[in-house]
Amino acid sequence: MRGSHQSKIAVVDDDVRILESLQDLLESAGHSVCSFSSAQSLLEDDVLPEIDCLIADIGMPLINGFELHRLARDVRPDLPIIFITARPEAATQKRAAAQGHQGFFRKPFDGPALLAAVKHALLASSQGK
Template sequence: MPTKRPLIAIVDDDESMREAIKGLMRSIGFDAVTFSSAHDFLSDPDIHRTSCLVTDINMPGMSGLDLHRRLVALGKSIPTVLITAFPEKNVRTSAFGSDIVGCLIKPFDEQILYGCILSALALNSKGDSSS
């Protein structure tokens, strides 16, 4: 029986950033899907399979922080890594819950992102043990 690989969802309006993170995630051995907007991610029928969300903070329409708030309001706790090219506009993420596992400034080191993903998956596995 094949092992179920973690699914990493990447939400960023910058296509080159989405594709770069997707390629990295796949090279590490994760499944990865990309979305150009928060609305696209929220309407994905496989949203429940997401093990970790990597989302840009500053996007047109719904921001990454708004996406996180919406997920929390819907009762969907997905460990999340926030990324931004505009750190001066960044707000304190500690107020947004324990499921925010990192806030990275573009360009960021791939190893730091990988560490955040591992933290997210560790959070997920704690949540799965009760089911």
């Protein structure tokens, strides 16, 4: 992002190890991170207006990543989203592509590639404003 603005990234995953890993990775790249163990907790926190990018696991109980993406877009149509998943099915990636995203990563994912996707998403989002 521009100037002294520190990008705020929300990460949603029901696996606490992934949350901790992503928080460490993103903070090491200079981002501010808010982590949530469920889509419900993100939505209840009302953080959507404040974040610059959303990283969401697809395979979560109750509200999955696709549903979270739909709900987030109702509030923030311009919010960049990056999907992560442990599911190897090609259909999952096709569905993610159909919904529109700035990245799709299968676990375990490559940290530098994920950071590059976040940087690209933030840049595209800032140019679109």
